Structure formats: C-alpha cells, structure tokens
Amino acid sequence: MVLEVSNLHKSYPSGFLGRKAEVLRGVNFQVREGAVVGFIGANGAGKSTTIKSILGLVKPDSGGIRYFGDKKITPNLFKEIGFLPERPNFYKFLSGKEFLTYYARLSNKLSGVRLKEQVDLTLKKVHLFEDKDKLIKSYSKGMIQRIGIAQALIHDPKLIILDEPLSGLDPDGRYQLSQIIKGAATEGKTIFFSSHLLDDTERLCDDIVIIKGGVITFQGALNDVLSKTTSSFTITYIENGKSVNMVVNDERELNKEISQLVNKQLVITNVSRKNKSLEEAYVSMVSDQNV
C-alpha cells in the first residue's frame, strides 16, 4: 500500500470552556499503488482535515499514518509526495518559471541542467510553457491551478495528493486539469484527490473513499459502488409495427416482463442495462446510511 490511514481522530477547540468539536472520528482507509482514488464527501465531512492530517500539516489527536509500507511522515518523505491544496495561491511576485524552479530546488532531488530540463518539461505538461515568464499575479484561476499541479509534479513524486483540484474551474479548465491528472496516472503515479464534483471523479478514478461525518462509510473500486446500487433496464420490442421502450428497475422484473413479451409472441429487439452514475449511487448510499 502507498498510504494506510488507521483510526485517525482529530478535534478542534470549539468555543469557550475547552469544548472540542470532533472532526475526524476514526478514519480508516488505504490507497493502493498506481490507483487513482477519489475522496468524496459533503462539505464539512472531514476531507480537508483528513488530507492535512495525513500530510502532517495538522497534528491528529490519535491514529496511524503509514506511507509506502511502514514509513512515517517526515520532511524527507516529501521527496516522494506532491500536494496541491484547495484554492491555492502562490507567490505572486514570481514568474511561473521562477516559482517552479524555486520548488524544484526545494525538493532537493534536482540540480543543474536536469533541474532546468525538468522545469521546462513540467511547464509543457501543464501547458504553461508559453506563459512561463509572466508573473503569477497575472495568471487566471485555471493557470494558477495548473502551476499548482506543476509544483506537485516537479520532483516526480510517487504519490500525488490533490485537495479539490477541479473546484471553481470552468469546463475548459476542468478538462485540461483532468487530462493532466490522467497523464500522471498513465505514468504510474498514485493519485489521491478529494472532490465533490462527482462527474469528474467518476471519469478519473479507479477507487473511491467516501467520508461522512468524520467516518469512512465506503472504500472500494468505483465499479463496485456502481454495481452495488440498483440499475435500470430498458426492453425495446415491436408491437403493432411500432418500436416500444419499457423500463424496469430490477432483474426479477426484467425476467418477468421478457417472459410475458415472449408469451405474447412480440419481437424483442434490444435489452440494455443503464448503470447509475456515481452521483446517483453516492446519493442513494448516503441516504441509505441515514435510514
């Protein structure tokens, strides 16, 4: 496993008299090597706190975090981890190239010609090579997000953690960023990203982790989620020379209806299954848990 989180608890002071609000209540999940994992949940579910805890930015009250087998978080481990925070903002007084060079040097992995090559390569990857000499303060939101991804990729990490990378972007920006994430995944990097944009998550990820109220309510393959939730079926048949569609909600009903159509000697031209989208599956899972 690239990342294993076990029984993570975190509380924040809330008001006077030492009262605390428990944000994480025993978070457990794993991220396997090479997977693109979507971390989904409603606002305030604990996504950002979980991410900041696993990165050591926030000190958890208790729980275990292990990277790449048995490694604990240390500054040196960040040679293998890249991170993009939610709604990032970078040094506005630097140009894109200066900024990336600064972070590349900080990564302590690159120097000399290799560093310059890596900076240029990464700028090209995020489609900012042409704008490399412009100051970051002149960048659009989409460009800031892309330079943010670039600083997470610059040191060629094994694991990339992204906090809401697609939120607040226009469709073009979302598409471009999705392509960059897909590209990194193709290179074999493990990607863990939080999002509440379920359409994009569905397109990008292999696995999902769902958090609700500071507890993980589901972890597994995306296909498992989709197949666990009820699908609908459409039977297309010919009646009185016209094509008719009939929608049924489960397999038992499907068999029954097909038998009846066969008995009536009607011609069935097509039977198709429509899977629920991740959004529908998520809503149905979360509402099931509410019951």
Place this chain on the structure above:
Amino acid sequence: MFNSIILIAKNTFREILRDKILYALIIISILMLGFASAMAELSFAEQAKITMDFTIVVLNISVVIISIFLGAQLLSREVENKTLLTLLTHPVARTEFLIGKVLGIFCIVICLTVFFSIILFLQSSYYEYGSPGQLLIIMYGILLESLIMLSLTIFLSCFLRVSLVVTASIAIYLVGHWMESLREITMTSAGESFKSIYTFLKYSLPNLEMMNWKSLLSGSIEMTNVFIGKVSLYSLLLVVLYLFLSILIFNKKDIS
C-alpha cells in the same frame, strides 16, 4: 538542511524587495527626514545638532517600524496565501522554513540599516557634525534594537493576529525604552507593587534603552568596546531566545 534555509531566505529577500510596501515605507521615512531638516532650518542655534538628532530618531523609528511590519506578516502572509501548505509539503522542515524566513528578513533589515547609514553619513558630512565612528556605533545600536524587535514580533506572530502583533510590539518597544526611567522611579518609590511590576517587566521585556547610543554625538555618553560587546551578546541572546520559542510554538501549530 542549509540548502532549504538559504533558498527560503533568498526567496523571502526577493519577495520583500519586490513588494511596493517596503518602498512606500522608505519614501515616508525620507519625507520625514526632509521635514525634520526643514524644521531644523527654522531654529536659530545648533542647526546641525538638531538636524542630526532628528535624522537619527527618524531613521531609528523607520527601521524599527519596518522590522515590526515585516515580522508581523512573516507567518500570516504565508498562511493566508496558502503558500505555507505547499512549502511544508516539500522536503522542508518547519524549523528550516522559519529560520530561512527570519534570515531573509534579517538581511533586508541589515540592508535597510546600511542604506539609512549612508543617508546619515551624507547628512553628517554636510553639517560637519559627528564622526563616522560615532555614527557607525549609533547605527549598530539601531540595528541590534531592530533585530531584537523583529525576533520578538515573529515570536508574537506565532500565536497572535497581525493587528495584535503590531500593537503589542509597539507597546513593548515603548516600555523597552522606558525601562531605565522605570528603574529610577522604582528607586525613589516606596510602593512594593510598583517594584514588583518593574521586576516583572525587567525580566520579561527587552531593555532597549541599552542600545540607545544617540547621545554619543553630543558627547554626553562614552562607549567602551567591552560595553558594546556586552550589549551585542545580550541582543544575540534575546534574538536566539525569541527564535527558539517561535520554533517551539510553530512546530506544534496546526497549519490550516
């Protein structure tokens, strides 16, 4: 380790150099100097002395105020812009980050003191008042005071908001200069509570009056190398203490 510290220090230096606020503060200081010189022209006697005294006071306040503003923003700006989140998720320890930032601002304060010293030397040669040695010692005192105030401000910024940091730092600066006066009052006062307050302030706040060597120009005080050495050591210890405490707090702080 040193690589990260130097890189962060360089970037901090560059950040402040490219910030318009620094230049605005320098321009305000220069305007105040011009105003002070114009006022001195109006006096009938000791124009040179009044001008030089005004100049030194303006330069002193300017360097200290700039140090306080830079120190107060050191952490808050990185947190607000979320640059701290990406910096600390690269191979950079929190201690390295803080030392690098402090080093960058120290360099700016040193450059600023050198720049203001040049103005002071030019003023001195124009009015033919004060020797370069005296001016150098006076500016060294201002530099020590500014570095102490900068470290103290950084320490306060680890747990206070920017506005409170600035207010508290200015209050400490003023009390730090009144320490000698407070001691004299305590000597003549019989009140035990006043003595306790003085004792508390004496051991918890820096005695900045120790670095006030402005009277050197008028010849009302004399300076020995041993005394300068002792004050330098005192300043160094305070700077190290405040930075050590800052690192302790910063290392345990949640960055959100």
